[in-house]
Amino acid sequence: MIVKEEASLERLVIHKTGNKSREEGIKFSKSPVQFGEAIKDLLIRYFLSPFGKNEYFNLHHDADLNLNEVYHFSCAIFDDPSSFYLNSVNLANHLYESSVHPKVKAGEFYVAYLKNLIVDGEEVDAIGLFKSESRETFLKVFPTTDNFSIEHEDGININKLDKGCLIFNTERENGFVVATVDNLSKSSEALYWMDGFLKLSQRNDDYFQTSQTLNLCKEFVSGKMPEVFDTDRPAQAELLNKSMKFFREKDEFVMEEFMSEVFTEPAVIETFNEYRRDYETERDVKISEDFDISGQAVKRMSKVYKSIIKLDKNFHIYVHGNRDNIEKGFDEERGMPFYRLFFREES
Template identity: 30%
Template sequence: MNINLKNAIITQLTLQSVGNKLREEKNIYAGDLFHLTEREEEDLQPFFMSAFKKSSEYYKFTHYTQDVNFNVLYSLCKDIFEEKSDFVSFSDRVLDHLFERSNHPQIKAGEIFIALLEEIDIGLESKIKGIGIFKLENKNKFLRFKHTDIVECAIQKGYRLESTIDKGCLILNTLKEDGYCVLVHDDTLIESEYWKKSFLDVEYIKDNAYQTKNYINLLSNFSQEIIFEEKGKKIQTEFIGNCLQIFNSNETISEDLLEKELLENYDMVDEFKSYKKDYAENSNIQFSEIFDVSTLALNREKKKIKAEIKLDTHIQIKLDINKPESSEDFLEQGYDEERKMFYYKIYYNNEL
């Protein structure tokens, strides 16, 4: 799914404050809609949306009973999309739900913007609606808040939007059988369980982006833990480079394709099957036997992979992960009997 948020319009907005239940901090409810001037919306819209522009991971609401209707936030959003509730009352109930889940000493208090969005483009003939919940926990030069009976907000002129929201989600009215599509942002991994699981109660939609990301992570971990141990760093970097090349050059990935074009070349078919089985069980990941490559997810994961050889002589050799054949053709490894040391020999034409 390609989601374009550039032209999304904020049609209704509330501003509230949530406290930490464990510390017995108070909430401040909206009372009424928070009205924006045209200029203020031009400033706030990209501030809210920037955290989701490069999202490649989509979630859906879930519940331990297997009935998503028991998910509090799903039910509240459903009432809004079906126009069964007014937006201020909806925002108050979302705030109550968030407060009930804010019961850990590390969870920060903060301001909460809740927005009804329209004109979201997901590649269909007609645009769809969405609901955005945005939490700000840290001070921001761009926004100044004043807490009385309500939360007041002033947008400071002259400051660039260099930061983004601390936590947020976008619930899209996609009307799928398994519920709405949810985009999630969390600026820290420490509290991700509180935001994703306790408040939102979401799980990954196991689409092509999910499969692409997890297969890349699987192969990367396999190269670091198994290939490196058995064949060394040079072969390990070649392996992951060839892996990415296969993903780049094929629209569809299958287990058979990976075996024939990658694993058989390293005589690692059986080792990979065993590793994948344990990895899937330990990580609770469901791998598909065949899937289409998500370019967005692939590009995102490629940036995380570093192809370099670090030596104990304080020398580093950086390899181009997109050109694994270069290390095969122009980098040799050997052992010097006189020095009793390993060495790398590099061939080149010109220094760049």
């Protein structure tokens, strides 16, 4: 969890980076920005408000962490704050080199140094990297002698940060703790910020373990079990409900306990363990035998953990329990399968 109430914005440099494939270039500031208290408060709100999730990453490089440019320049800033401006230029150059996708937009690139942030209970400094790519039109209404006048102006909505990351000065040996925001890119161009510029890997914490284990279970129940055990949709829905119920009711996850409560049958447990090993190999992750369950990860995964049976384009059956009250059959006369539902009350 990030605590931002006492955060202080110590330094800020703004550059403008374009799209390299279109040769739009970079415009560098010659010095840090000077600002008063009112603007400082607005900037802190603009930069920090979007960071609410407990999902963290690490800066990463396959060969050597020191070859990650953002890591290298961040270390230099934390070690020598007087190098802040010089390394803001280095970071802007690196962002420009990463901005080659044709859909990447030009925009202001903010490099900020922040103090008094708390992450996971530890007070730390942080480097903030932010980019504004979108503009909105605002109306300005002001009084005249006998009336009101209206004008318009294009500007940045301080309630909508386009892209950002916070690099916290902790766990340096692992690539720092990093939080990210990307509110614009939902397709391939998003890779330039997360993968091309920052080069991130998921931090191996309780949030990550909870998310990965729930995803593993969902893929196993929905994909592998119908293939191996001919598991029908109501049975799949029941298992998904049992899995989510386990995570919602427990504070700690223990793999053996989970498998015995949810899957129960030895053959299913054995197949799940085999599937888990393949899952870990394919995604290059390691799912722990036990960890503290992250409530935020459970809440996020519950949005995609829907136990729904979709029938053609006409009906959706939402299954929340009582598998025995759903029967599947086949109508010979119509030549169509059917579901029969038993219930006590209709509302």
